[in-house]
Amino acid sequence: MTKIEIHTGDITDEIASIARGYEFKPYYFVTAASDEGLNKLLLNRISKFLMVATSHPDKAAMFVARDESRAVTGFAGVQILDFDTAVLGVPSGKIPFCVVGSSAREHYETSRATADALVGSILDWFREKGIVFTNIRTAALELPLIHALEKYGFYLIDNGMTAIYHKDSVTRYEKGSYDIRLFAGKDLPTVLDIMKGAYTNDRFHQEPHIPYEKAEELYQLWIRRIATDPHDQEWLLIAERKGQIKGFLQYENNKEFTEATGMGLFSYGPAAVVRDRTALGAYYTLLSFAVDDTVMRGSDYGMTRIPFGIQAILKMTLRFGPSFMTNDLTFHHWRG
Secondary structure: OOEEEEEOOOOOHHHHHHHHOOOOOOOOOOOOOOHHHHHHHHHHHHHHHHHHHHHOOOOEEEEEEEOOOOOEEEEEEEEEOHHHHHHHOOOEEEEEEEEOOOOOHHHHHHHHHHHHHHHHHHHHHHHHOOOOEEEEEEEOOOHHHHHHHHHOOOEEEEEEEEEEEEOOOOOOOOOOOOEEEEOOHHHHHHHHHHHOOOOOOOHHHHOOOOOHHHHHHHHHHHHHHHHHOOOOOEEEEEEEEOOEEEEEEEEEEOHHHHHHHOOOEEEEEEEEEOOOOOHHHHHHHHHHHHHHHHHHOOOOEEEEEEEOOOHHHHHHHHHOOOOEEEEEEEEEEEOO
């Protein structure tokens, strides 16, 4: 029988061993990245998470699963989301990672037992903390975990497609009918206006328990932060045509990935464009400029994630010629 306990302090050798064997590490789809680099990235994330969980046990926790011999078979993190709670008006939490062993068919029963035990304990912890709304993102083939989530009442809300662009395979940017420049403070009202209604097929707008106005507020605050308080090596591009702003796109250097793997990776999005016949042209030009700038900065790869429901942007992303694509699933849980 699987036993669950809360772990604090440093990563143990057992936890590290399970992490190294995880098939779906962050950025596992960047096939040129070494196992050593991806292992380092995941272990760094877990270490940082444990620091938070150890110092703020009321806000986060690390669960470890052990079998009858006391061997570690999996682990998961849980955290309370203060920002989401404040904006949505609902106590919210997240499962940032849940590693339950191999997803291979021959290991399904063992991994499923670990997943069942972890998910059940996680929901008990959230219930004790008064959390109502919880989310988790998984790889599409993490079947033992996915089936455990469904057993405990999680439901699929989003299917995201991630496109990877390699520097040697992208079409170089050529200036067309749009002028591309960096965001300026005077652009904020127009950017916020374009953002209104731009993401109606995302997981927050599709969540039946979240009012439309609350989902809109979340995205307004998100893009306002990007525009007015960007991270280091984060930029917001503006597309103009005949003096009118037609769209914007955010992109940034993924320093976490570079520090762990030694390879360059930029992330693209969010983005939004005006809803008229110029829309797709504006998005294509923005993405083309960002990818070209990525190459000029010496990066190896670019990456963008698009919810499957945003079909127009997804089709344009495919036309741009990604080197590889993968998908992930997002599940919600709402405690009644």
